[in-house]
Amino acid sequence: MSHRNNPSKQFDPTFRAKSRSTWEVIRRVAVYLQPYKLMAAGTIGCAILSLLFAVTYPKLTQFVIDEVIGNRKTDLLAPAILALLGAFLLRDLFNSLRIMINNSFEQNVIYDMRKDVFARLQRLPVQYFDQRASGDLMTRVVEDVNAVERVLIDGTEQGTVALLSIFGILGILLYMNPSLAVVALIPLPLLFGGAAWYTFTAHRRYRAQRHAASAMNALLMDNLQGVRQIKAFGRQKHEDSRFADRAEDLRQSTLGIMRVWAMYSPAMSFAASLGMGLVLWYGGSLVLDGAMTVGELVGFIIYLGLFYEPVGRLHSLNQMMQGARAAGERVFDILDATEERSQASKLGRLNSPIRGEITYENVGFQYAPGKAVLSDISLRADPGEIVALVGPTGAGKSTLVNLLAAFYEVSSGSITIDGQDIAGISLESLREQISVVSQEAFLFNGTVRENILYGRLDAADEELIAAAQAANCHEFIARLPEGYDSRVGERGVKLSVGEKQRVSIARALLKNAPILILDEATASVDTATEKLIQEALERLMANRTSFVIAHRLSTIRKADQILVLRHGRIIETGTHEALVARDGLYARLARIQNTTFIEEGFEKIENELEIVANP
Numbered sequence: 001m002s003h004r005n006n007p008s009k010q011f012d013p014t015f016r017a018k019s020r021s022t023w024e025v026i027r028r029v030a031v032y033l034q035p036y037k038l039m040a041a042g043t044i045g046c047a048i049l050s051l052l053f054a055v056t057y058p059k060l061t062q063f064v065i066d067e068v069i070g071n072r073k074t075d076l077l078a079p080a081i082l083a084l085l086g087a088f089l090l091r092d093l094f095n096s097l098r099i100m101i102n103n104s105f106e107q108n109v110i111y112d113m114r115k116d117v118f119a120r121l122q123r124l125p126v127q128y129f130d131q132r133a134s135g136d137l138m139t140r141v142v143e144d145v146n147a148v149e150r151v152l153i154d155g156t157e158q159g160t161v162a163l164l165s166i167f168g169i170l171g172i173l174l175y176m177n178p179s180l181a182v183v184a185l186i187p188l189p190l191l192f193g194g195a196a197w198y199t200f201t202a203h204r205r206y207r208a209q210r211h212a213a214s215a216m217n218a219l220l221m222d223n224l225q226g227v228r229q230i231k232a233f234g235r236q237k238h239e240d241s242r243f244a245d246r247a248e249d250l251r252q253s254t255l256g257i258m259r260v261w262a263m264y265s266p267a268m269s270f271a272a273s274l275g276m277g278l279v280l281w282y283g284g285s286l287v288l289d290g291a292m293t294v295g296e297l298v299g300f301i302i303y304l305g306l307f308y309e310p311v312g313r314l315h316s317l318n319q320m321m322q323g324a325r326a327a328g329e330r331v332f333d334i335l336d337a338t339e340e341r342s343q344a345s346k347l348g349r350l351n352s353p354i355r356g357e358i359t360y361e362n363v364g365f366q367y368a369p370g371k372a373v374l375s376d377i378s379l380r381a382d383p384g385e386i387v388a389l390v391g392p393t394g395a396g397k398s399t400l401v402n403l404l405a406a407f408y409e410v411s412s413g414s415i416t417i418d419g420q421d422i423a424g425i426s427l428e429s430l431r432e433q434i435s436v437v438s439q440e441a442f443l444f445n446g447t448v449r450e451n452i453l454y455g456r457l458d459a460a461d462e463e464l465i466a467a468a469q470a471a472n473c474h475e476f477i478a479r480l481p482e483g484y485d486s487r488v489g490e491r492g493v494k495l496s497v498g499e500k501q502r503v504s505i506a507r508a509l510l511k512n513a514p515i516l517i518l519d520e521a522t523a524s525v526d527t528a529t530e531k532l533i534q535e536a537l538e539r540l541m542a543n544r545t546s547f548v549i550a551h552r553l554s555t556i557r558k559a560d561q562i563l564v565l566r567h568g569r570i571i572e573t574g575t576h577e578a579l580v581a582r583d584g585l586y587a588r589l590a591r592i593q594n595t596t597f598i599e600e601g602f603e604k605i606e607n608e609l610e611i612v613a614n615p
């Protein structure tokens with residue numbers, strides 16, 4: 001891909017896949033063909049039968065010319081033609097059967113592979129997605145999987161058939177007329193040389209093309225997500241040109257492939273015609289000398305056509321193979337990525353029912369080496385307690401709670417639930433005990449009902465409504481045109497922020513896990529809605545060990561302990577009263593009474609913070 005000096009090109013959201021040999025890709029895809037041995041045999045069998053009937057045709061033609069026409073055996077004409085038609089019919093019947101079997105074979109393999117890729121994607125660590133663009137991953141699941149599968153389905157079938165017909169027909173040619181056959185093979189080194197050159201140079205071009213396709217899709221995906229921002233900033237023209245750049249890269253790289261193919265394929269076909277010409281020349285002189293009949297020459301030439309046709313097919317196959325190799329690298333990149341919390345080690349389960357006692361012991365964490373985001377975090381939450389985390393933006397609050405749900409793994413220290421180190425617990429067992437309500441409520445593109453039921457798929461209708469009522473969202477849902485069956489749009493765009501929040505609280509209530517992680521949203525809503533959300537949150541926190549990243553002073557006051565976080569360290573802990581009495585940082589913060597959200601307080605005393613943290 002060309003990189004002109006254009007700022008829009010500097011962020012490359014797609015990851016270059018590790019280079020793999022064609023053999024490796026073939027070996028890996030072969031695993032997917034294993035369950036369909038019968039289909040593979042069927043398609044190859046049909047192809048061979050079809051081939052057998054196809055090769056009778058030159059022989060019959062020769063017979064018609066030499067015997068029927070040459071010897072004027074009129075009565076043999078009709079049976080000969082009927083035999084010929086019969087051979088054609090059988091050839092095409094088996095061909096049709098082959099295509100049908102091949103299609104199911106192909107779709108089965110695509111289905112299996114796509115399911116595997118999707119399953120693997122879902123089990124990759126959050127960190128994997130932090131580094132990649134969704135559009136890139138989508139391209140791999142949607143487009144690349146198709147291309148990969150072709151390597152073997154068409155490869156096994158067409159490759160086998162092509163090789164069989166090449167050797168079979170070569171035998172026939174040699175049997176018919178050895179010296180003429182040798183003449184026919186003169187262009188063969190050219191064909192082999194061309195194929196070798198193509199194979200060695202094609203990979204780079206295909207890689208570039210797959211990469212360009214991914215980059216374009218990544219941008220498209222990003223733009224669709226940000227369509228409101230694009231409009232609000234009036235950046236349509238800017239985006240047009242960014243997209244045009246990516247589309248141009250794709251155009252150029254695709255044309256690059258096509259250009260080479262456009263030269264290579266006809267060149268190979270010409271090399272084959274060279275053989276034809278030589279045969280006609282030498283064979284013509286043989287016929288003139290009476291060493292060969294006209295029918296024999298015609299039959300030979302038709303066989304020669306049948307010989308070079310699969311040679312051409314091998315070239316196309318090679319082209320496809322190179323495309324599949326580039327796509328395969330990208331697919332196997334996903335399949336080979338390490339799952340979060342590797343399944344290799346035997347992982348335990350939390351002893352349920354859990355009480356909900358949580359400790360952090362000297363926990364340290366970094367997203368990237370060398371830049372500690374959390375250091376020396378130690379805390380203890382008793383069952384049913386509310387722990388409020390406060391601190392300026394970027395302090396590491398979200399990071400701290402994300403470690404509990406093991407979205408990321410601690411870099412040092414340990415986290416325990418009821419005394420069990422969570423590092424040794426399977427993610428499934430861990431996460432079923434934790435409800436997460438994130439800062440920005442994410443809803444799936446479905447109905448309100450589906451979104452709430454995400455908390456517990458088999459919940460009864462009464463339970464669903466009870467959860468919605470407790471989350472203070474039943475009323476507004478009931479007012480929607482289709483009630484619980486109203487669609488919320490992508491990411492829940494059809495609902496207001498306050499509504500989305502309450503739906504996500506209902507979802508967490510339905511899950512009813514003993515541990516709660518709540519990243520309070522900072523978005524301001526009107527006082528009435530604020531009260532509804534507040535009530536919903538209180539019901540959600542009741543009887544659970546809750547970690548609340550609190551922004552509302554009202555939530556903070558209710559907490560059993562408050563952890564004040566700054567630059568990844570806990571600098572103060574205690575209840576509201578204790579912290580106020582201590583007259584430290586929090587006390588100063590709390591004295592600023594006229595705020596709803598704690599951030600405003602942080603801004604106001606940022607200078608004091610500097611002094612306290614770095615005396």
Ligand SMILES: Nc1ncnc2c1ncn2[C@@H]1O[C@H](COP(=O)(O)OP(=O)(O)OP(=O)(O)O)[C@@H](O)[C@H]1O
Nearest residue numbers: 130367368373391392393394395396397398399400
């Ligand atoms: N996925 C990530 N990859 C790399 N760095 C990250 C990632 N998420 C957060 N960080 C960095 O880690 C630090 C802590 O971020 P975190 O999201 O935990 O802050 P926070 O206290 O929750 O802030 P806020 O109140 O704004 O939500 C920040 O410096 C941030 O840039």
Ligand SMILES: [Mg+2]
Nearest residue numbers: 397398399439
């Ligand atoms: Mg945060």
